[in-house]
Amino acid sequence: MAAQPAPKKVVLAYSGGLDTSIILKWLQTEYGCEVVTFTADLGQGEELEPARKKAEMMGATSIHIEDLREEFVRDFVFPMFRANALYEGLYLLGTSIARPLISKRLVEIAEAEGADAVAHGATGKGNDQVRFELAAYALNPEIKVIAPWREWDLTSRTKLLEFAEQNQIPIAKDKRGEAPFSxxxxxxxxxxxxxxxxxxxxxxxxxxxxxxxxxxxxxxxxxxxxxxxxxxxxxxxxxxxxxxxxxxxxxxxxxxxxxxxxxxxxxxxxxxxxxxxxxxxxxxxxxxxxxxxxxxxxxDSGAGHLKDSIMPRYAELIYNGFWFSPEREMLQALIDRSQExxxxxxxxxxxxxxxxxxxxxSDHSLYSEAHVTFEEDAGAYDQVDAKGFIQLNALRLKLLAARDRRVK
CATH class of the missing domain: 3.90.1260.10 (Argininosuccinate synthetase, chain A, domain 2)
Structure with missing residues (x-):
């Protein structure tokens, strides 16, 4: 199989931190390509102007910094919360749901800039590489995705810092030692x-x-x-x-x-x-x-129970990176219908x-105090009806019990 040609212009998901700054320089030196940076404000609470200055200093061809907080919550977080989505019963999918939006903008900027590739800083061990790339390919099947952590030989903190020093990439004092957590x-x-x-x-x-x-x-x-x-x-x-x-x-x-x-x-x-x-x-x-x-x-109980039964599958799709898949969109249509x-x-x-x-x-409430009250309900619910309801539901259980007694 012939080697793929080197990209001419790459759009990099850029935080302005040490790792993505190293990636920016590595792309320039490894491929001799132009690098466009994209930095998204998703409410991470960091000042983003330093990222612009750093990208300028490092020779980025073009710099995109966008406030995507409203789009993030309106078009990604809120639809997910309509499903009450929890991965493995506990996790509210905060990282997972941000990745498809970042990928969407990477692909859109690549098209606008005439770039032939996008790049991200996710490692080869985690979920994010999957989420970024599945979303990118779903939106543009022809796009090339570069994941430096899977390609380069900068496999230790020491090598990363040496590369940064050799290429005049500023290193914050607190980055010289190992961070206690990411x-x-x-x-x-x-x-x-x-x-x-x-x-x-x-x-x-x-x-x-x-x-x-x-x-x-x-x-x-x-x-x-x-x-x-x-x-x-x-x-x-x-x-x-x-x-x-x-x-x-x-x-x-x-x-x-x-x-x-x-x-x-x-x-x-x-x-x-x-x-x-x-x-x-x-x-x-x-x-x-x-x-x-x-x-x-x-x-309604039937709608709610059905919705709860599909939630684990819906949450897993988001966790695994399939936001832009037909099955997630199908489930979303069902969920959104339930929310009317x-x-x-x-x-x-x-x-x-x-x-x-x-x-x-709520003015849309299905709760009827007349039906559940322990006081006189003025005929809203005839308790005698419950007898037939129980007998019909008990029929198969009676038949099973009779059979089991007979064949013991």
Whole structure:
């Protein structure tokens, strides 16, 4: 098989950090190509102008820095939350859901810039390489994807630092030693893993947590908030209408203040190994609780149970990088159809690491007090009807029991 021609222009997902700066220079020296940088503001909480200056200094052909927070929450986070998606029953998919948006913009910028390749800084051991590349190929089957961590010989921290020094890449003082753990952050969550966190038998040190106070140090008084929903999406907090990104930002502040949303998880990566991560998803945890709260009164039992049964498959598709797959889109259509009447308000109590629904109401409610009351129900429900209902449902159980007695 003939070797593929070297790319002429590459769009690099660029954070401005040491690793992606090394990748920028490596692409220039390895392929002699032009490098376009793309830096996305997904609410990671970092100043992005230094990334622009660094890319300019290193000779990037073109520099793209974009605020994608609203698109991220509106078109990726909110659709996922309509499904109440949890990977392996616990993980709110904060890293997973950001990757398809970054890939989408990489591919779009590549087309606009006339680039023939995109590049990312994900390692060959993790899930992100899969997510970036599956999304890119789904959007442009002809695109070339370069993953330097799978190609180069810079296999140790020492070699990376030597390459940086040889190529006049600035190295922050705190980068010369091994970082105690690695962090990925966006508006939905922070993810910390590696180094000091690698042994799942050791409790994570408190300094790992960045967005949440320790529950035992949270305020001694609970805080009550009200979240308004329309068709499954949060639209207001305490009666104030807000944009999707503004809502998640505010819920992060409220949840973080009360120690809500910490998770210590050993998960199964798509590439086959187990890994341990510390996740903080304060706003997302509050949002999930509230969304389930409003669904309790607005969603029919058959629809809700079907939705719950497909959720693990939907969550796995996102975790594994199949956001732009027909099966995810098919499930999304089903989920979105279920949300047509998921409109109303939920009251949530935040206290010492917990977010609990304590009240919910809606003009679309299916809850009928007349049917469930222990008081006189004025004929709304005839209890005698239950006898026939039970007899019909018991018929097959009776036949089974009779057969089993007969053949013993």
């Amino acid at each position: 962090v990925d952050a966006n508006l939905l969550h922070t993810s910390s893993e590696g180094k000091v966190l690698e042994d799942p038998a050791d409790e994570a040190p408190e300094y790992v947590y960045q967005r949440t106070v320790a529950p035992e140090d949270a305020p001694n008084e609970p805080e009550i908030i009200e979240i308004g929903f329309e068709k499954g999406d949060a639209v207001s907090i305490n009666g104030e209408a807000m944009s999707p990104a503004t809502i998640l930002t505010r819920l992060n502040e409220l949840g973080g203040k009360h120690g809500v949303g910490r998770l210590d998880l050993v998960e199964n990566r798509f590439v086959g190994m187990k890994s341990r991560g510390i996740y903080e998803t304060p706003g997302g945890t509050v949002l999930l609780e509230a969304h389930r709260g409003i669904e309790q009164i607005t969603l 009447h998921v409109t109303g308000t939920v009251r949530v109590k935040l206290y010492k690491g917990s977010a609990r629904t304590i009240a919910r109401w």
